[in-house]
Amino acid sequence: MAPLAxxxxxxxxxxxxxxxxxxxxxxxxxxxxxxxxxxxxxxSRRYHPDANRLLEGEISDHVHAISKRITExxxxxxxxxxxxxxxxxxxEGGGAxxxxxxxxxxxxKQARDQHEGTTPNGRRFFSLxxxxxxxxxxxxxxRNVKMAMTFEPKNTHFKAxxxxxxxx
Amino acid sequence: xxxxxxxxxxxxxxSCVAIARSGSVEVLPNPFGEGISASVVAFKEDSAVQVGNAxxxxxxxxPMSTVSSAKRLIGRFFFSEEVKKAxxxxxxxxxEGPNHSVRIQVRDEQFxxxxxxxxxxxxxxxxAEEQLGQEVRKAVITVPAYFNDNQRQxxxxxGRIAGLEVLRLLNExxxxxxxxxxxxxxxxxxxxYDLGGGTFDISILEIGRDVFEVLSTCxxxxxxxxxxxxxxxxxxxxxxxxxxxxxxxxxxxxxxxxKLGAENAKKGLSQDDEVEVRIPDITTDAEGNNLTLQRVxxxxxxxxxxxxxxxxxxxxxxxxxxxxxxxxxxxDGVILVGGPTRLPLVRDAVAQYFxxxxxxxVDPDEVVALGAAIHxxxxxxxxxxxxxxxxxxxxxxxxxxxxxxxxxxxxxxxTPVPIEQARTxxxxxxxxxxxxxxxxxxxxxxxxxxxxxxxFEFGGFRKARRxxxxxxxxxxxxxxxxxxxxxRDQETGQEATTAIAxxxxxxxxxxxxxxxxxxxxxVQTMDAPNEAVTQxxxxxxxxxxxxxxxxxxxxxxxxxxxxxDLKVDLQQRDSGETPLSEETEPSDTDDIESLEVDDDLFExxxxxxxxxxxxxxxxx
Numbered sequence: 019m020a021p022l023a024x025x026x027x028x029x030x031x032x033x034x035x036x037x038x039x040x041x042x043x044x045x046x047x048x049x050x051x052x053x054x055x056x057x058x059x060x061x062s063r064r065y066h067p068d069a070n071r072l073l074e075g076e077i078s079d080h081v082h083a084i085s086k087r088i089t090e091x092x093x094x095x096x097x098x099x100x101x102x103x104x105x106x107x108x109x110e111g112g113g114a115x116x117x118x119x120x121x122x123x124x125x126x127k128q129a130r131d132q133h134e135g136t137t138p139n140g141r142r143f144f145s146l147x148x149x150x151x152x153x154x155x156x157x158x159x160x161r162n163v164k165m166a167m168t169f170e171p172k173n174t175h176f177k178a179x180x181x182x183x184x185x186x
Numbered sequence: 187x188x189x190x191x192x193x194x195x196x197x198x199x200x201s202c203v204a205i206a207r208s209g210s211v212e213v214l215p216n217p218f219g220e221g222i223s224a225s226v227v228a229f230k231e232d233s234a235v236q237v238g239n240a241x242x243x244x245x246x247x248x249p250m251s252t253v254s255s256a257k258r259l260i261g262r263f264f265f266s267e268e269v270k271k272a273x274x275x276x277x278x279x280x281x282e283g284p285n286h287s288v289r290i291q292v293r294d295e296q297f298x299x300x301x302x303x304x305x306x307x308x309x310x311x312x313x314a315e316e317q318l319g320q321e322v323r324k325a326v327i328t329v330p331a332y333f334n335d336n337q338r339q340x341x342x343x344x345g346r347i348a349g350l351e352v353l354r355l356l357n358e359x360x361x362x363x364x365x366x367x368x369x370x371x372x373x374x375x376x377x378x379y380d381l382g383g384g385t386f387d388i389s390i391l392e393i394g395r396d397v398f399e400v401l402s403t404c405x406x407x408x409x410x411x412x413x414x415x416x417x418x419x420x421x422x423x424x425x426x427x428x429x430x431x432x433x434x435x436x437x438x439x440x441x442x443x444x445k446l447g448a449e450n451a452k453k454g455l456s457q458d459d460e461v462e463v464r465i466p467d468i469t470t471d472a473e474g475n476n477l478t479l480q481r482v483x484x485x486x487x488x489x490x491x492x493x494x495x496x497x498x499x500x501x502x503x504x505x506x507x508x509x510x511x512x513x514x515x516x517x518d519g520v521i522l523v524g525g526p527t528r529l530p531l532v533r534d535a536v537a538q539y540f541x542x543x544x545x546x547x548v549d550p551d552e553v554v555a556l557g558a559a560i561h562x563x564x565x566x567x568x569x570x571x572x573x574x575x576x577x578x579x580x581x582x583x584x585x586x587x588x589x590x591x592x593x594x595x596x597x598x599x600x601t602p603v604p605i606e607q608a609r610t611x612x613x614x615x616x617x618x619x620x621x622x623x624x625x626x627x628x629x630x631x632x633x634x635x636x637x638x639x640x641x642f643e644f645g646g647f648r649k650a651r652r653x654x655x656x657x658x659x660x661x662x663x664x665x666x667x668x669x670x671x672x673x674r675d676q677e678t679g680q681e682a683t684t685a686i687a688x689x690x691x692x693x694x695x696x697x698x699x700x701x702x703x704x705x706x707x708x709v710q711t712m713d714a715p716n717e718a719v720t721q722x723x724x725x726x727x728x729x730x731x732x733x734x735x736x737x738x739x740x741x742x743x744x745x746x747x748x749x750x751d752l753k754v755d756l757q758q759r760d761s762g763e764t765p766l767s768e769e770t771e772p773s774d775t776d777d778i779e780s781l782e783v784d785d786d787l788f789e790x791x792x793x794x795x796x797x798x799x800x801x802x803x804x805x806x
Contacts, residue, residue, distance in 0.1 A: 059397045067665045086606040117607055
């Protein structure tokens, strides 16, 4: 591979904080598994420190910074949970970057919200329904799940519980 | 003459050196024609130092002055389990050095572990130079994938002491995969099962046409072929006690003979179903009669002795597969690395676990050095068609100490490297002026159950209420797997940075002294500025956060160079950036998110979504 041009490196380093992970890896936001991997390989081939050993000083620092960001982008986009959290953050107008542990924490929170509800009333009725199940009062449980669903009609976990109760 | 770079497999029991050039890669044999040399250093009475297989033979004559398996101790703290274990089985003297480091005492001289390993490296270097007929200054040195930062730093120090510019610390399983897949245009997922003398690693890799991507790596730095020997030693020693009432462990000469006997028996059992251990005149009884140890060991007996050790390795394999998101049948190949994998009982168990026969065309003793040589060649620009590209991961989670004796994850294990992550913290108390930042590696929420990599004090904050001072802490893991941490006061732009190494076993001053003592061996291009060292590690104490008006930390002199050992280098900087802090998302489960400062606490402000640190080069 031809050595990177200094101007190219400087330009990318300047832009680094503005590019989102898709732009950085030069992929479409709808890109899937193997496309992400191939893009990561291609970008790493260009910017990994191993490929740029002969660079020195500021230019070398720039390449390192780019390389580290490429790794970060890959680590977020390759994992569907982290990626969902990242996309959600972007949709809410967040920055171009997400810290990995934050992405994981957000993903966990999303999952937890699904399980316990995102609204106070949704959570309250759903927890009542679970108590009903423990007591063995199926009808009361169904009523409470239905109540919970009036607050969170899209909660798949609530729906699944209702289906299960009706089937039982 | 063309520049050459060698690959060195610095093993617990044996080391191997190889070279790649003009499309071929080969092991460079020692003057006796042997491809591998014992990682043993013998200190002779006449102050000569002998390294390699001859040194190994010296052990039964002078066990107290013959140092083996030093790799088990490198980068360890004196109080660690491994050191206690080594003290029980090593005849040479292991003593405590400054700052909880480990020293080996031979007669009245003390050596650090990097110095011992440097002697082995220097031997490998000279083997290469003899074979190549020219000087060699550059090398890739391999380390167990599961080595932590302390062990890596110490190994890198060893390389420098040996007069080598360490181009890269390469993970052993990654090196093995590289040697296996090099130039073959494979597209496979493989597991590298690397059971060495003292450590066990398992790596799962995806080998593409020209890319080697490590998907996960797990390991156990307390598991190796030495443990197999120990089981045999215990069996033989216990029986000797019941037979003659004499404990061979108490006599270094007898004990070393026993160790050799056990090791030979183990090797014999990779060929035969039973071996006879016979050590004549191993010791004498009270009347002065010579006693002989004699015992037949069958493969069934040996299997029973070590099966739990092999099972332990499979628990680690489970973890690695799970981290890679794969199951055994997804793998296209299994590569065996390390002498102990020559044992049929290990091979069979591995074949059963992975539901396939391991690759037979890989030499478990040489494959790692070959891979290191291939990588060394590509790093000095010997780029050839089909040149492979390595993408590795960090084996251990990187953590920061927070309130309550806990350690919070910043970079999870098996994250690809190089990587950089940032967290923002704030003060926990009104008018708090400094904070102690502690960096750990490991998988436990409990700080003390992890390996402490380093700690540094950061302060000089303005007088402010709790929560008003914002500090960005940036964590970097480079392609060598080495860790670097930087703290930065958002408001003043003041910065402190440290490449962390607590237990390389050498204080910076000692390191300087050693390097100066052998100027001929010294590498011209010393490493990164971070490695310049000024403050002895043993001056490091847990700094009490200052509460008085004096805003400067006494331990820090801005005029001094950045210290590698927790020396904090402060630089005044202009702070032009405006953080784009996003609303903190309160965590429901982990409420305690404060950095620990002895009793003083330091609270995490929350999610840092700023892009400050990346563009923020560390040079002043």
